[in-house]
Amino acid sequence: MAETKGCMIVQMSGDFDKVFAGFTLASAAAAAGMPTTIFFTFWGIKAIQNGNLTGKGLMGRMVGLMNRGGLERLGPSKFNFGGIGRWMFKKMMASKGVAGLQELRQACIDLGVKFYACKASMDVMEIGREHLIPEVLDVVGAAKAMKDADAASVQYFI
């Protein structure tokens, strides 16, 4: 992989399993020496927020209500059953020694994966920069995301 131009992931889903997949692929890419970027957009923003999504306006508060709890409260895309699916997945992963979302995100950060947040999504959901974890490098538009994607060897939309 001497010629790698890196990996660029658009993380749109905020489902537990798909955030898990995004962080796993990103950390694997970074560990293999590929410069790696994740562009968090729409529901994916949840994976890099500090606590809840809570905009000041009515709309922001409604989105906040529907998205309570941050990284540790994300449910899987299938079989959530009011939290049982998440509980079971965590239980299974822990019993198998698989890393949790917090650990995986930290592994990405430690391996130098670059985190960007989508400006339009944050505007619409009324999330401010202060609601994101400090490791997010910048809040950028889709043009920046496409430029990064164009420069990379591998692109995924998750």
Added chain:
Amino acid sequence: MAETKGCMIVQMSGDFDKVFAGFTLASAAAAAGMPTTIFFTFWGIKAIQNGNLTGKGLMGRMVGLMNRGGLERLGPSKFNFGGIGRWMFKKMMASKGVAGLQELRQACIDLGVKFYACKASMDVMEIGREHLIPEVLDVVGAAKAMKDADAASVQYFI
């Protein structure tokens, strides 16, 4: 990006948010000078149809029933709540000055994004060429989609 070979998106989802993501990434790519193509397949076909999906046979009519309303009636992949999710998203986007789906699709067209529709999907869902917006260049198979993808720098499956 002098060396870009363009962007090729397979748009399978017909969810409001994912169609929004597809048109946003495509228009950003095209605006950045990347030759851009969207291959609409399965539920994604809805984003380029004129009005409803209504095949002549029983099956086509059943699909039509489940997919009434065209581009302006697409619900998001999460939190639709019988249309409230769509209403809220539109409201939030409008209040933030973010373009709607019709505008985004038009922006793609104006920027020269090429639209193709998947032949197998149209056959199965009993949708004819006449049910698609005239800007769709052609109805093609997966082989054409893969050829376009192979020639592009960036590929996304949405």
Added chain:
Amino acid sequence: MAETKGCMIVQMSGDFDKVFAGFTLASAAAAAGMPTTIFFTFWGIKAIQNGNLTGKGLMGRMVGLMNRGGLERLGPSKFNFGGIGRWMFKKMMASKGVAGLQELRQACIDLGVKFYACKASMDVMEIGREHLIPEVLDVVGAAKAMKDADAASVQYFI
């Protein structure tokens, strides 16, 4: 496409329509002469299992219960309605002469598409190598998947 470096698909979804899309794109790529690989992970594992997901422990059995039936029992990502969606899709595809999942998977195998299964997913879901179809070449980690992706021209996350 003399310069193609091939196609690499991460198949995470186990939904009928998305497995269908994965096999269709993979077979189209392989038929066009592109070396093609599918890395099955999470719910996508279902597309290459022999019969049911049934781990020995409690967790494995719970996942098994939620995933009964193998390739022929997969429901679509939308409009399943307790099986009616799947039935309708199969009916429509059969009446249009479109291949079913078993045929599509066999076409991939016949065209030389390489199948790999995700080790972490199999550990968590308590699925053993013996539960997969013999055509799966190996059970590997995300690092191998990223290496294959990096070497390919086209990458999709489905």
